[in-house]
Amino acid sequence: MPHSIVSDICEGVSKCVQACPVGCIKPAEFRNNKGKNFFYIDFMTCIDCGVCLQVCPVEGAVLNEERPDVQKQG
Ligand code: SF4
Ligand code: SF4
Secondary structure (H helix, E strand, O other): OOOEEOOOOOOOOOHHHHHOOOOOEEEOOOOOOOOOOOEEEOOOOOOOOOHHHHHOOOOOOEEOOOOOOOOOOO
8 A cells, every 4th residue: 555645744845755766756736735835645656665754754744555535636
């Protein structure tokens, strides 16, 4: 099961983008409720390695499950 980024918790720091081994974390086309340029995970490409969860400095921004209900794109 792929990982997800909670759109309205993501701060747009992009540490996960640089760390993802398959390049499946993409910038969203609009801002989240905090006014940040958040990122989302392409569920079809994610290999579920967990690196994004390890490097993200924002508590609760990355989840170890596929959650299209909280990830606004992807
Ligand atoms: S999920 Fe975390 S590391 Fe990735 S962009 Fe959002 S805040 Fe930054
Ligand atoms: S779990 Fe791995 S492959 Fe999936 S988005 Fe995170 S870093 Fe990328």
